[in-house]
Amino acid sequence: MAPDVHARNGDEAGWVGKSVPRVEDAALLAGRGRFIDDLGTPPGTLHAAILRSPHAHATIERIATEAARAMPGVAAVLTGAELRDLASSLVVGVKAPVECWPMAIDRVRYVGEPVAVAVAADRYLAEDALDAIEVRYAPLPAVVAPRDALGDGAPLLHEGFPGNLASDRSFSYGDPDGAFASAPHRIGVAVEYPRSACTPIETYGVVAEYDPALDAYDVLANFQGPFSIHAVIARALRVPGNRLRLRTPPESGGSFGVKQGVFPYIVVIAVAARLAGRPVKWIEDRMEHLAGAVSATNRSTRLQAAVAEDGRILALDWDQIEDCGAHLRAPEPATLYRMHGNMTGAYAIRNVRIRNRVVVTNKLPTGLNRGFGGPQVYFPLERLISRIAATLGLDPLEVVRRNLVPADAFPYRTATGALLDSGDYAAALEAALRDGAHASLLARRAQARAEGRLYGIGYAAVVEPSVSNMGYITTVLTAAERRRAGPKNGAQATATITLDPGGAVSVHVASVPQGQGHRTVLAQVVADVFGLRPAEIRVITEMDTAKDAWSIASGNYSSRFAPAVAGAAQIAATRLRERLARIAAVQLNARPDELVFAAGKVFSPGNPGNAVAFSRLAATGHWAPATLPEDVEQPLRETAFWTPPQLGAPNDADEVNSSLCHGFIFDFCGVEVDRDTGAVRLDRYVTMHDCGRILHPGMVAGQVTGGFAHALGAALLEEQSYAPDGSLLTGTLADYLIPTAMEVPELVILHYETPSPFTPLGAKGVGEGNTMSTPVCIANAVADALGVAEIQLPLLPSRLSEALHGAESSPPRREARPPQAAPGERALFGSGRAEVDAAPEQLWAMLLDPDLLARVVPGAHNVQRMGETRFQAEVTLGIGPVRGRYRAEIALSDLDAPRSVTLSGSVDGALGFGRGRGRLRLEPVGPTRTVLTYDYEAAVGGKVASIGGRLLDGAARVIIGQFFASLAAQASGRRPSLWRRLLRLLRGRA
Amino acid sequence: MSRHGPAVLDAGQRHPVRFTLNGRTVSGEAEPRMLLHDFLRHVLGATGTHVGCEHGICGACTVQIDGAPARACLTLAVQADGAEIRTVEGLAPAADRLSVLQEAFRTHHGLQCGFCTPGILMTLDALLRERPDCGEAEVREALSGHLCRCTGYAPIVKAALAAAEALRETDHA
Known part of the structure; x- marks a missing residue:
């Protein structure tokens, strides 16, 4: 029940609903924020650096750490072997014999997977130590695309996931078979939704300490929740929950879901601290973040609709293949099930068939990211609406209107089990068209098209779920498996209000804000209950699991703050106020229910002169407990736990109310596509929100604008991109493009308020909606502009140019020779020719001479002969901005002395790897002159590929060319001029 | 380079670094490889300057060196020797007042x-x-x-x- 606040606080308007200045801002603006890396650490704290896999898939044959351990300042080196001794695997969310370690054990499965941790006196020394760790990998074939992962003969990631399939569930609601059999139209879309990540500007941070006397861990991390993960961490560290004290810093530099993903690193750094016997601190760097933090899922979806002549959708048939990357990490596969109640979006569709498959691939594991599962569902659903309109010759708006959940149906139970709390979708849509000047946008399109420009309009209608049901993820289990595991449901929110001996009010919540301004809103809410000013309320939001009230749903995710946490604070404050009213009633000789709390006083409206100061009243419980009326509980501190009764466990029919609140969003936009370049210009964007009651308009605008910017990035720029061999191609912020102030246009924000009947304050979540609606709204507009049926994200100019002008033809290859590389490898080819002043026999002898190889292998030193025709060397190579040391192995085979030989080689180092094979032919053209011809193929990858991707192919060619050029030069007994070397390289290029 | 002319720095040694930070002279020691943001944050304790990418893209570490905005992650501490550095801590006219x-x-x-x-x-x-x-x-x-x-x-x-x-x-x- 929502307590009736405003009748009693004496201030009809109240603080809630006003854009008061944020209490967070003054410190943040002055450089006095307290982020994790700003806080002091215990004396003797050591610093960790993490060595990560350059391979997408490889067996670890050997990790040599002796040299690193011997370095000055190095206290410990942690590898998978030690981790296995001191910790347990993370739990996996599906029933399968699979382990999920936070660090590679014997095998790496994605580029960026932690392989070793060096702990040293400072971070610089720890990173030095990484260079001295030698890891020998045996590369395995990798698989990157989800449909490929299910293919016959695909590389297998985990024995416990046969065919790389982690889960395969089918659902049926209503009568989809009947609907599809009788419907006049069957219309479908195929979507490959790409990977992106929200990349907060502050990276992960962990400070961990182990107390051997208590067998207890104390961890400070900028973790955001959900605190169900606390149980996962404690179990991995092999301690009961009360021996894992997890604290969060006062400030966190953004999260958007991503800082849930710090938890595997909490386990790693906690074990490193135990191993080192000292506190250990780790601050992630940006390249680690892009390769090794967490990503949203990519998903391959086939969506079919049974459609009536008038555009009404009679049934949906979803086939979703969710790609969770290399490990199924908690809470995955939650991304796939978060929307389970909402698979019909904003529409009244009664018949639904769903097949959900979860696959693993050689990519970064996935986890929470703003929108969590919403973008992956709404992209196909709203593209479908657009396709239905195009196929049936209808206005897309008409198709939307004919399918919306009707206003008189709320609360509305969807086919898959969600209970849509409130709304009037049709009215909100019409208000958006009117107030967002839709008619003028149609005119702009007509005008632009008349001028021959490519202009399109897109729409999207979505339901934005918030306050997740902690039980929705169990929909991945069968009803029988759920019965065995016990029911899981609810969304416990907690808040504690404390009155101190001076009558001052403090609020503690387990909401873990990451920049949203929770402290400000809580001060508003509690100030309203007590009739105080927000400035008088002190709000503490840093978390301490050892001391605070919390539960598994605590934390900052699924947009639960305004609907759940702020409501819990109001409930706790109201309970205290009721007690205070009864104490005051005795003092003022009045009835408790007639007392008003306003302007720092408590009084009866009939006799305002007879008032007691709030601070004096609030202090009573401390100073004079004996004077409290007998039946009044202490008025010192109150903790409220609140969970909505609407969030039950999934039922035996697999129906689940996956979220408590459902906001409604209707977006439309106009875009222009440049006919020459394929660049998209957003001309106008209108977003209509029904997020229930608005607690702070400024913050709601901030959430909408920020979510929109994330969505714009996902639509136009961002893709966490992997090469077919699993190399990460977006390892820096120069490659992973995030929108800047130049790309994000002004946005028209409109509101239509229908308060939620299920939350204490009537509020619904608002922070994620545009990440669900905006990408497909823009895509619909671009499809309209280009007149195409098929469109995939991100809407890169290169991709749109292809739609406009056809695929760019590949550069002509000098030699029409089919590639010899293994499938899935990124291959380079080349050939060359050189004339050398030496006889073939001379050249032949040189190839078998280590000293000479040392001179001709670019950057080589320390060449050793390992066998008759095998050599090993250390080489230093610079590619683009990255210079690194590699171990090279070279072998000669197919020897046909002195005419031809095959050279096979590999280089391997912390920064990347390469493999190549070249055939060298020697032909005499005179007694002391030989023509040397060669051709080669090579594959390169690893970290260097993600940093210098654009430079890599050219650089590899230069290096290979250098090898043959210097071989020729050595044989001729002279070093060629730079000019000649360049000429040879150019001649030698494929 | 240092204001005192090009100096030969030893990679293995710490070198004295002195500059003006928000109007006050500060000093400390830094290895030649130490980045300016690490020096500000961890040697001088001026944690207002944040670190977001360490490769010059995100701009979080921007400070003013001799009046001009510059990336502290692309600047070595020893390069700041003798300079006038301004950071976010120097913007407010008083502790209880904002600019x-x-x-x-x-x-x-x-x-x-x-x-x-x-x-x-x-x-x-x-x-x-x-x-x-x-x-x-x-x-x-x-x-x-x-x-x-x-x-x-x-x-x-x-x-x-x-x-x-x-x-x-x-x-x-």
Whole structure:
């Protein structure tokens, strides 16, 4: 029940609903924020650096750490072997014999997977130590695309996931078979939704300490929740929950879901601290973040609709293949099930068939990211609406209107089990068209098209779920498996209000804000209950699991703050106020229910002169407990736990109310596509929100604008991109493009308020909606502009140019020779020719001479002969901005002395790897002159590929060319001029 | 390079570094490889300057070196020797008062998590000083060297333009 606040606080308007200045801002603006890396650490704290896999898939044959351990300042080196001794695997969310370690054990499965941790006196020394760790990998074939992962003969990631399939569930609601059999139209879309990540500007941070006397861990991390993960961490560290004290810093530099993903690193750094016997601190760097933090899922979806002549959708048939990357990490596969109640979006569709498959691939594991599962569902659903309109010759708006959940149906139970709390979708849509000047946008399109420009309009209608049901993820289990595991449901929110001996009010919540301004809103809410000013309320939001009230749903995710946490604070404050009213009633000789709390006083409206100061009243419980009326509980501190009764466990029919609140969003936009370049210009964007009651308009605008910017990035720029061999191609912020102030246009924000009947304050979540609606709204507009049926994200100019002008033809290859590389490898080819002043026999002898190889292998030193025709060397190579040391192995085979030989080689180092094979032919053209011809193929990858991707192919060619050029030069007994070397390289290029 | 002329620095040694930080002389020791932001944050304890990418893209670590915005992650501590450095801690006129620009950020909700904000303030502070009449296009251009993931930039642009206007009015008054 929502307590009736405003009748009693004496201030009809109240603080809630006003854009008061944020209490967070003054410190943040002055450089006095307290982020994790700003806080002091215990004396003797050591610093960790993490060595990560350059391979997408490889067996670890050997990790040599002796040299690193011997370095000055190095206290410990942690590898998978030690981790296995001191910790347990993370739990996996599906029933399968699979382990999920936070660090590679014997095998790496994605580029960026932690392989070793060096702990040293400072971070610089720890990173030095990484260079001295030698890891020998045996590369395995990798698989990157989800449909490929299910293919016959695909590389297998985990024995416990046969065919790389982690889960395969089918659902049926209503009568989809009947609907599809009788419907006049069957219309479908195929979507490959790409990977992106929200990349907060502050990276992960962990400070961990182990107390051997208590067998207890104390961890400070900028973790955001959900605190169900606390149980996962404690179990991995092999301690009961009360021996894992997890604290969060006062400030966190953004999260958007991503800082849930710090938890595997909490386990790693906690074990490193135990191993080192000292506190250990780790601050992630940006390249680690892009390769090794967490990503949203990519998903391959086939969506079919049974459609009536008038555009009404009679049934949906979803086939979703969710790609969770290399490990199924908690809470995955939650991304796939978060929307389970909402698979019909904003529409009244009664018949639904769903097949959900979860696959693993050689990519970064996935986890929470703003929108969590919403973008992956709404992209196909709203593209479908657009396709239905195009196929049936209808206005897309008409198709939307004919399918919306009707206003008189709320609360509305969807086919898959969600209970849509409130709304009037049709009215909100019409208000958006009117107030967002839709008619003028149609005119702009007509005008632009008349001028021959490519202009399109897109729409999207979505339901934005918030306050997740902690039980929705169990929909991945069968009803029988759920019965065995016990029911899981609810969304416990907690808040504690404390009155101190001076009558001052403090609020503690387990909401873990990451920049949203929770402290400000809580001060508003509690100030309203007590009739105080927000400035008088002190709000503490840093978390301490050892001391605070919390539960598994605590934390900052699924947009639960305004609907759940702020409501819990109001409930706790109201309970205290009721007690205070009864104490005051005795003092003022009045009835408790007639007392008003306003302007720092408590009084009866009939006799305002007879008032007691709030601070004096609030202090009573401390100073004079004996004077409290007998039946009044202490008025010192109150903790409220609140969970909505609407969030039950999934039922035996697999129906689940996956979220408590459902906001409604209707977006439309106009875009222009440049006919020459394929660049998209957003001309106008209108977003209509029904997020229930608005607690702070400024913050709601901030959430909408920020979510929109994330969505714009996902639509136009961002893709966490992997090469077919699993190399990460977006390892820096120069490659992973995030929108800047130049790309994000002004946005028209409109509101239509229908308060939620299920939350204490009537509020619904608002922070994620545009990440669900905006990408497909823009895509619909671009499809309209280009007149195409098929469109995939991100809407890169290169991709749109292809739609406009056809695929760019590949550069002509000098030699029409089919590639010899293994499938899935990124291959380079080349050939060359050189004339050398030496006889073939001379050249032949040189190839078998280590000293000479040392001179001709670019950057080589320390060449050793390992066998008759095998050599090993250390080489230093610079590619683009990255210079690194590699171990090279070279072998000669197919020897046909002195005419031809095959050279096979590999280089391997912390920064990347390469493999190549070249055939060298020697032909005499005179007694002391030989023509040397060669051709080669090579594959390169690893970290260097993600940093210098654009430079890599050219650089590899230069290096290979250098090898043959210097071989020729050595044989001729002279070093060629730079000019000649360049000429040879150019001649030698494929 | 140091103001005292090119010095030969030993990679294995710590070298004295002295500069003016927000008007006060500060000093410490740094290996030649130490980045300026690490020196500011971990040697001097001035943690207001934040680190977001360490490769010069995100702009969070922006400080002013001799009046001009610069990336502290692309600057070595030893390079700052003898320079005049200004950071976010130097913007407010008093501990309990914000500058015009800072106040505009608060009024217009120009920040959420506040992590990128110090760098943005240092860039805008220099812009408003150099180009008091700047308009939206110039503000956006200056901001394009910064990444903010929370705000969507619109409120930052609004705050910058409001601050520019307020500063112009103060100058005319």
